[in-house]
Amino acid sequence: MRRFYLGLNAGGPKVFRCLFGHGNKDDVRELSEILAQKYHGKPILMKNGRSALALALKSYFDYGDKIIVNGFTCHAVVEAITEAGMTPVFADITKENLNFDVNTISKVMGSKVKGIIVQNSLGNPVDIEKIEQFAAEKNLLIVEDLAHSAGVKYPDGRLVGTVGVATALSFGKDKAINAISGGAVILRFSAKHQIEAPFKTPRLSDVLRARFYPFFCALSRGLNHIHLGGILMKALIKIHWVERSADNRLSLIRRMPKYQARLATEQIKNWRHRGQAKLREFYLVEKRPEVLEKLKKAGYYFDAFWYEKPVSPERYYKQVFFPENKCPVAMEVTSKIINFPNYYTREELKKAYEIIQPYLVEDKK
Numbered sequence: 614m615r616r617f618y619l620g621l622n623a624g625g626p627k628v629f630r631c632l633f634g635h636g637n638k639d640d641v642r643e644l645s646e647i648l649a650q651k652y653h654g655k656p657i658l659m660k661n662g663r664s665a666l667a668l669a670l671k672s673y674f675d676y677g678d679k680i681i682v683n684g685f686t687c688h689a690v691v692e693a694i695t696e697a698g699m700t701p702v703f704a705d706i707t708k709e710n711l712n713f714d715v716n717t718i719s720k721v722m723g724s725k726v727k728g729i730i731v732q733n734s735l736g737n738p739v740d741i742e743k744i745e746q747f748a749a750e751k752n753l754l755i756v757e758d759l760a761h762s763a764g765v766k767y768p769d770g771r772l773v774g775t776v777g778v779a780t781a782l783s784f785g786k787d788k789a790i791n792a793i794s795g796g797a798v799i800l801r802f803s804a805k806h807q808i809e810a811p812f813k814t815p816r817l818s819d820v821l822r823a824r825f826y827p828f829f830c831a832l833s834r835g836l837n838h839i840h841l842g843g844i845l846m847k848a849l850i851k852i853h854w855v856e857r858s859a860d861n862r863l864s865l866i867r868r869m870p871k872y873q874a875r876l877a878t879e880q881i882k883n884w885r886h887r888g889q890a891k892l893r894e895f896y897l898v899e900k901r902p903e904v905l906e907k908l909k910k911a912g913y914y915f916d917a918f919w920y921e922k923p924v925s926p927e928r929y930y931k932q933v934f935f936p937e938n939k940c941p942v943a944m945e946v947t948s949k950i951i952n953f954p955n956y957y958t959r960e961e962l963k964k965a966y967e968i969i970q971p972y973l974v975e976d977k978k
């Protein structure tokens with residue numbers, strides 16, 4: 614069984630391409646053209662996904678507006694909203710697809726709510742037609758966050774990212790398009806506020822960290838059989854040579870490195886082989902610690918856990934003031950969820966399912 618650290622499934626080629634790969638203006642132009650064609654708007658390449666989301670919010674909303682977000686999300690989303698001077702309003706999710714629906718959105722509506730961020734959790738699309746209709750009735754603008762779902766289609770056949778006023782993509786580790794870091798925003802309608810696109814070159818320390826990341830992952834995997842992989846990774850995080858995804862800083866002025874544009878382009882071009890691939894396969898179980906123990910014994914590795922809190926990672930959770938009593942389903946889900954990144958093979962997932970099956974929550978068996 615393969616094991617991975619920080620979720621990167623990187624073989625030798627990726628290690629070399631990240632370390633030594635280079636990109637130029639043509640790569641940036643090619644990625645921009647592909648995104649423009651797919652999402653019907655002008656793309657702006659950003660340092661990461663949260664910066665892309667913050668730029669989208671600043672472009673269409675006003676300081677002080679409230680924005681509805683999924684009650685099961687990444688801290689990066691909250692960071693983007695806060696950076697834009699707005700307030701997140703969390704809507705509870707359903708167990709079926711881990712997304713809010715019109716019912717839970719309408720419960721948190723208020724006069725200052727001006728927008729909805731659609732997330733399509735772990736690659737499971739929302740019922741977009743109903744949400745679009747609700748948004749139109751209440752005069753809300755939809756922003757689509759494709760960190761989990763780039764390439765996926767909505768139930769009505771439309772590609773995710775082609776519905777809202779703006780589309781934000783993340784090219785970070787573990788995301789639907791993984792170029793270690795980076796992001797893009799497509800403003801599909803004329804913006805209310807003109808925000809300047811990033812103009813500063815990337816910081817050298819950020820570039821080096823991203824370039825060496827797959828190498829360190831491979832090294833740590835190599836050391837794993839003598840149980841030193843985890844220790845190495847922890848040490849590298851401590852001295853800031855490796856950055857955990859959640860700690861990547863938001864910046865509206867730093868550009869995305871050009872070689873990352875090339876990596877992202879390659880992955881988007883391969884989409885037609887992807888089908889409806891989910892970002893992560895999820896299960897809800899009783900007695901989770903026991904199940905995790907069994908899975909670990911069988912060689913499945915859990916590090917980047919999605920999500921142990923309704924806004925993850927846990928170390929940022931307290932500052933969010935999540936309304937736990939208003940999101941009971943999200944609370945239940947975060948105590949029962951187990952999920953696997955999509956680099957596990959069908960065979961591996963089948964074996965995992967055999968371990969999980971006896972523990973599945975009643976209505977999911």
Ligand SMILES: *Cc1c(COP(=O)(O)O)cnc(C)c1O
Nearest residue numbers: 661662663687689758760783785
């Ligand atoms: C990871 C993530 C982002 C943005 O990620 P970056 O690390 O800033 O690229 C946005 N939304 C969701 C739901 C995410 O999980």
